Amino acid sequence: MFKNKANFSNELKKKLTLLLVVFLSLTLFSCGLYRKQDDYTKVPVSADDKVKKNMEEGRGFSISKLAKKNRGGSFEFTTSNAMWRASLDILDFVPLTNADYGGGIIITDWYNDSKKTNEYIKISLQFLSNEIRSDALKVIIHKKVCDSNNSCNVKKINSKLNNEVKLAILKKASLFKNRDLKKIRNAEGPIVLPKKKN
Numbered sequence: 001m002f003k004n005k006a007n008f009s010n011e012l013k014k015k016l017t018l019l020l021v022v023f024l025s026l027t028l029f030s031c032g033l034y035r036k037q038d039d040y041t042k043v044p045v046s047a048d049d050k051v052k053k054n055m056e057e058g059r060g061f062s063i064s065k066l067a068k069k070n071r072g073g074s075f076e077f078t079t080s081n082a083m084w085r086a087s088l089d090i091l092d093f094v095p096l097t098n099a100d101y102g103g104g105i106i107i108t109d110w111y112n113d114s115k116k117t118n119e120y121i122k123i124s125l126q127f128l129s130n131e132i133r134s135d136a137l138k139v140i141i142h143k144k145v146c147d148s149n150n151s152c153n154v155k156k157i158n159s160k161l162n163n164e165v166k167l168a169i170l171k172k173a174s175l176f177k178n179r180d181l182k183k184i185r186n187a188e189g190p191i192v193l194p195k196k197k198n
Helices: 005-030 047-056 063-068 082-090 160-188
Strands: 096-100 105-108 119-127 137-146 152-157
Touching (some): 119 160, 137 160
Antiparallel strands (some): 105 119, 119 137, 137 152
C-alpha cells in the first residue's frame, strides 16, 4: 500500500490536518462568528428601555395583553394548564428525566418502591389535549426487572396502575380548574346587568 513509513506518516498528517481544518471551520461557523454583529450604539442601556424594545419587536408578553384576550382561548403557559400542573403534582415522588410542555410529554426516571429491590417502573405521560378528559391523557408504564448479575429485562405493562395514575391526574386537574375558576370569579366581582330603559 505505502512504500515506506515516511509516506504513510505524511499521508496521515495530511488527512489529520484536513480533518482538523474542517472541524475548526464547522465549530467557528456554528458559533455565529460569521454573522453581522449588532450595532451597540442602538442597544438600550436601561432595563425599562430594553423591555420597551423587546415588546416592540414582539419578544415578550404583557399582562395587559393577556387580559384583553378571550378567556375561552388556549394559553401557552404551563401554569394555566390544569392537566400539566396536576401531572407534575401527582408525579412529584419520582425524579423526571423529561418534561416537555411544548411536546406534551412527561417521562419519569426509573423508580423502585423498595418492596422488591430488583423491580423498577418508569411512567410516561402523553398529553393529547389540554382538556380534562380521560382520552386527553395517555399513560404508559414500563417495568424493568434485573437479576443478580444486573442483567435487566424491560417491557411495557398495562395494569391497573395505568388507570390509577390517569384517574389521580384527572381528579387533581379538576380541582385545579375549579380553584382557578373561583379565583377568576372572585377577581371579577359580582356580575351586574345593565338596567333596562323603559
